[in-house]
Amino acid sequence: MIELENREALAAEFQALAETVLTSAAAKGATAAEVGFNKGTGLSVQVRMDEVEKLQYHRDQGASLTVYFGHKKGFASTGDLSQQALEDTLDAACRIARFTAEDEFNGLADAELMATDIPELDLYHPWALSADEAIELALTSEATARGHDARIVNSDGAGVDSYAGLGLYANSHGFSGTSTSTSHSLSCSVVAQDGESMQRDYWYDSSCQPGALASAESIGLQAAQRTVRRLNGRGLSTREVPVIYVPELARGLVGSLVSALSGGSQYRKATFLLDAQGQQVFPDFVQLHERPHLPQQAGSRAYDSEGVATRDREIVLDGKIQDYFLSSYSARKLGRQTTGSAGGSGNLLLDHTGVSYTDMLKQMGTGLLVTELIGHGGNPITGDYSRGAAGFWVENGEIQYPVEEITIAGNLKTMFRGIQAIGTDIDTRGRVQCGSILLDKMTVAGQ
């Protein structure tokens, strides 16, 4: 079993180290300081073609120290947590701070914003699993996938990962918080061939709670079905059509919204959604909620990476932007208050519009179902968007054939406004939980 032994003792040890470092920072003249300590342990097994391929043990630890001399800031980190190494790292952070410029917006988040009530997020669930048992699970998953269809001729393997970690964050306001979490995943990737056409695809599940993971068989089956259905993909001629993003890709559209609303892109004016609060960016049925305190979810956390209490927020209401994602620094730059978003967002939930995946295909009628995107083509400043894609051509609400070697392009502003429906097929594996999204029109380029 992958578990952190003596978590209370480890937390106490980190607490003592944090206090030593904070005291020492003050003694060196720092007017404020913050420290983070983490330790984790993990196991990854990978099997391929019925044999163990890789057995890896992970053991990570680290400390990161930030010091402020007035409004001058320095940062240093180390993987060595000995007293001497921490002292050296602190000296390095102080040395850096001597050379960085005064920046009036630098500093800790305000003391009154520190989290006081820490909700129980139930994120720590070690998996009672030996390496041999992990190997068995992976073998089962791969065997299910390979046995599913004669066209599955090769494998990229199946894997099981389990990780347990503890982190402590403390700052010179006197705030100190400890969080423990686990993460477990099952994955499988196989290769299918039919004549000249060779395709690979995969499936996975992940959770902090091993009991919540899909079975090894179902992961293998999904991987197999997803791979085989891609065989003999065709090109498409260039055209403008409606497009459906499956949930795991629709999540990326929400991700683009989050970066466009992040403090850094707002104060740098490097966003296509500048000063968008209050603006109608989506159709009025679009609702996006931030819910950082959901038990057992990937994006749950009681406080952000500055110790600021997180809280439920509305990001999009009736299609209008309600709020940004700000750290204390970007908030000061914008003359606002931090939203507890230092280090990223909490769970983001996109409401569905009551349409099932099948009904969404019918609603689209004729168009492109996108199941894979490659590349990162997009311009966050203008919203221009262009990606490599693969998926399926749909007519009369029915999948006709796989398509590949095409691009889809548009502009995120018009794509957001062009959302027609959001599916009930919600993918709950990640920080962004959403269903499929139907867009009215994108440019598909191909042969």
Add this chain to the structure above:
Amino acid sequence: MQQAMDLARAAFFAPGVLDEHHLDKVFAQLMTRDTTLADLYFQSARYEAWGLEEGIVKSGSYSIERGVGVRSVCGEQTGFAYSDEISMPALLDSAKAARAISRAGQSAKVQSWQARQPSKALYGMDDPLLSLSEQDKIDLLHRIDVKARAASPYVQQVMANMVAVHEIILIVDEEGRMTADVRPLVRTNVSVIVEKDGQTESAMSGGGGRFDLDYFLHDERADAYAEEAVRMALVNLEAEAAPAGNMTVVLGNGWPGVLLHEAIGHGLEGDFNRKGTSAFSGRIGEQVAAKGITVVDDGTLEKRRGSLSVDDEGTQTQCTTLIEDGILKGYMMDRQNAALMDTVSTGNGRRQSYSHLPMPRMTNTYMRSGEYAADEIIESVENGVYAVNFSGGQVDITSGKFVFSASEAYLIENGKKTKPIKNATLIGNGPDVLTRVSMVGNDLALDAGIGVCGKEGQSVPVGVGQPTLKVDGLTVGGTATA
């Protein structure tokens, strides 16, 4: 290179407590009679970065990464563990965990220890973090800021970053070979945001390699990065919607070599080919590019970002011919995959750090020059796209489909480069895209030294290069349908 070994011994060994004689015990724990390969990878790295924004150096960071990775390989199977503590108990622990991959009980041992040195050092050993004073580093970033703002009144934001890394590596393997390498790496990036008549655009430039930081002061390099970023951003302000569809594309020389990296480079890495999951699997000897095209992966170029005196398994790097006169010649190998395919490592075994497993990776991948002048190539195109800068790419190894995203491109109309067009993704099929290359320029250039390659979650620095190329038929992912 005795001196690298001296530095490595000083960094990792402690007299009487941990040295090669103590490693006997570690290898006895790590190896069984089934072991085909075993190694320890000691790494000590120092990183420093400075960031300028809004005219001031706002951020600086420093970090130390230090540890040892312990690997045991039995044929296709790998056991791996690592520790950030370099001590005998930690090594023995990791060895025991890594050995679990082998089902054989009996231990094996290393016969004798032998320190080796690469025949040629490709870069200096000095610590680049110490190559400029702190004030000089800050001044350099300010100079970039001033230069960029002076280049155009439309510049709104300038962000400049400077990173220096100094790594000491020691690799000890089952043959008793001990190989050390000391690796400097520096990089400077400049991003600018420009605004004109309510339109906003951005662009990025930069460079680096295995140098000291004063590299950026020579030949006004830092100034050139600033001017280049501003120039490109201003071009993009004027850009019109890119065309959509299949068309003739002329790729500029240098950084557009990312085409080779994505379209064929990854597909020729030994692991995918040993497993038969690459679109190039089993195709050695076949024509995969037009006649006259030769592509190599060369880890031996002096001071380049992708170069290594030895790879992360202690194998001396080399210049490996991947495609010669259009014919697929070879794959890039690490030790494990080479042994399984009954060949030898090409010095392409690389890893992100001690906590990651090595695998076949590219170094500097480029196409050799052909015979045409760049102008001649553009003039030969009636209608098409001329793409001179890219922001990155990705490939699906198995289907062979790859993309790369243009960050500066123009229309070609009647043999002339005309209007700039917006950033667009280009998509093609790796195994046949080079067969559609109809003209190869005589102007081979390598990139400026900022490339990062990601594979299976591991990042390593790489280089790319190519001459100007004309490809008859690539799909351009714009929005303008004719």
